[in-house]
Amino acid sequence: MTKQPGSQFLGPEQRDRAWDQLKSEQFDVVVIGGGVVGAGVALDAATRGLKVALVEARDFASGTSSRSSKMFHGGLRYLEQLEFGLVREALRERELSLTTLAPHLVRPQQFLCPLTHRGWERPYIAAGMLLYDQLGGAKSVPAQKHLTRAGALRLAPGMKRNSLIGGIRYYDTVVDDARHTMSVARTAAFYGAVVRTSTQVVGFLREADRVSGVRVQDSETGNTTEIRSNVVINATGVWTDEIQALSHQRGRFRVRASKGVHIVVPRDRIVSEAAIILRTASSVLFVIPWGTHWIIGTTDTDWNLDLAHPAATKADIDYILDTVNDVLVTPLTHDDIDGVYAGLRPLLAGESDETSKLSREHAVARVAPGLVAIAGGKYTTYRVMAEDAVDLAAEDIPARVSPSITGKVPLIGAEGYFALVNQTLHLGEIYGLHPYRVKHLLDRYGSLIDEVVELAKTQPELLQPLTDAPSYLQMEVVYAATAEGALHLEDILARRTRISIEYAHRGTRCAEQVARLVAPILGWDEADIEREISTYNARVDAEVRSQTQPDDQSADELRVAAPESRSHILEPVPLTTTS
Known part of the structure; x- marks a missing residue:
């Protein structure tokens, strides 16, 4: 290139x-x-x-695109809907991104599919997974492996013994979607x-x-x-x-909007070496490793309110907790939750009234x-x-x-990624960073890592972590404004980083530090800094309060009341076209 x-x-x-x-x-x-x-x-x-x-x-x-289940998945569950073409297509695309287009962003992840019924379930799911593997699901990752109950519990000790009679391990991929x-x-x-x-x-x-x-x-x-x-x-x-x-x-x-809600809990709350897929009455629930956290979701309900700011309700969160707690030795509570996010799937409107059955x-x-x-x-x-x-x-x-x-055409950052991973220790010596920091940067920027670290050559303090979000280095937020198109605190805290869902303070405790780091780049004066902090804090407050509401309508009313960071954004309305 x-x-x-x-x-x-x-x-x-x-x-x-x-x-x-x-x-x-x-x-x-x-x-x-x-x-x-x-x-x-x-x-x-x-x-x-x-x-x-x-x-x-x-x-x-x-x-x-920033509020998914963080999976670049092959569509295993669509086999039950007999959408073989969709699964084959998804597996081909997954393979391309995993190996060529975006290996720095799309990574393999082992999953445990617990079995709960004796007799029919294992051959039924095994047949589906065999087809999945043959369609491309095992091209560059291991094929399915059958486990006894003891084997499944060794992989996921945090699951109740009586919640499964065995399991099947398979592989899919995860991605930072934003x-x-x-x-x-x-x-x-x-x-x-x-x-x-x-x-x-x-x-x-x-x-x-x-x-x-x-x-x-x-x-x-x-x-x-x-x-x-x-x-x-x-x-x-x-x-x-x-x-x-x-x-x-x-x-x-x-197009019909379906709301999907996820919760984020600390990694130590669930003891498992694998992600877990749980079948529910209407769909599936994923428990997915995410750095030092787990992402658990999703819901699948119709949404007819504000499209820009879908709101999670207490009922959504309770559903996720109740479902996952059915299988966990140590139940999760609301106090365990560090982050919550809600997104809308754009489904093609069909004849079915159930959004989970609309075609993907x-x-x-x-x-x-x-x-x-x-x-x-x-x-x-x-x-x-x-x-x-x-x-x-x-x-x-x-x-x-x-x-x-x-x-x-590989995405920027993809070329040379695998070689750089092999040079992690050497890069750490060059940059003056611990190897785990180098791996963190490689998995976010790939071969663009030099551009990010370059910022610290004249400002070595940028090599230090954010005070209240130490998973991220100061130079990462500067790079977000310099090269990644971030214009507001929300862009940086919710999408260029995932601080808004990875820390219990949702980004409020580091908002001022981040604002002052990017102010010189974005041309903010003191009034701009204060406005950005105030607007972001109001967003977080509205989201947290909406998550205590019993229904969509009341949650939506609280969420939409928060100010927009983009002051001239308009609701889409039909206007006269010009000729």
Whole structure:
């Protein structure tokens, strides 16, 4: 990969330059939405040689793509729904990311599937897992292994003896979804896409009967401009219908939001060497290792309230605790919870009233000349979704469009990762860091580790950890503002790091330290610093209080009352298009 200095750095200077480009240049493709699918579309189009703009109203992965179960999974449970094609596709994508595209972000993880019924269950699940392995589930990770009850309890001593009669061990993968999405967007920028967050689409441009671009508003300043393009791709997930209404075009499908809630508890609360998958009456519950924590979830319920800030309720949390406590020797309580997060899955609306039964397959449609929409799917298959969207959008691009090549394009940080892992001790000596710190950095930045550590050459104090979030070094938050497009405390504490779910204080105790570290980069004065801290603390307070409410309506009312860090963000409303 030939380096073009600054091409992958999403900082304040790039942001200003991008605004000028958006208003002055003609694009082949404008992508709306900075989740994993939108970022993937931008990368796919840019690596085909197209001129691409990506705009996001808030932050990369600020919606669904930062609030998943943190799995880049092969879709084992979709075998029961006979969606063999979806499982094969997901396993192929998992293998690509695990070995080539993002090995620094996507990592293998062993899982225990407890068995609870004698006779039929073991051969039934074993047959499914054999098919899973043959479809690609055991290509670069071990195949399934059958365990007796004693063997399963050796793997997961924290489980009750009477909660299982045996088990099956298999492998899947885990990912920091927010960092992965941001890395996809930065890779798109490296290959020439003009990428800009806090840039909200507020209208569509028209020429005769075709869409010819979008009108956008800067979510920070309120400034507006128009972006001209041959085709617009709506990749906004749960906001698909709202953006569709803004275009005044009849949609080809509808998207339904399903709320998924997860809790985060300290690692020492559950004794297990493996992640655990628990079957429930309607779906499954995952118990997944996450650094010094476990992530436990998810729920699967319909959501018809605020799309930007889905709220977890006490009922959601109680459901997760009750379900996992059925199998744990030492029950978890509300006091054990360090973090809670809620996200919305964009499901294609179908005939079933149960969101857990709606298809995870995606749909792509040419809604009108110059306008393509893509929705549904699942995180693992983002690259396939992006390819399908650009293939369809090619109908509106005058020049010949090359085939997709993203299966051969590693994300930034991927190249050289495996070699650097083997050099961890040596790197520790060079950087003056403990090897476990080097491994932490490699698993977040891969071969970009030099760029991060470079910040400490003139400010060696940046090698020190954050006082109240010692898992992270000070240079990591500086790098988030310098190169990763972070504009607010929320971006850094909730997505560039995961401090907001990994510490019981949810980031409030380190908010001031982080704000003062990034203030010189983002141009904040004392009033800006105080406003950022106040806004972030209000967000955390609203979320914590909403999690004590009995139902969605009351939780939503508390959560939406918190102020937005992006002061000029608008609710999606139909506006008059220009011609």
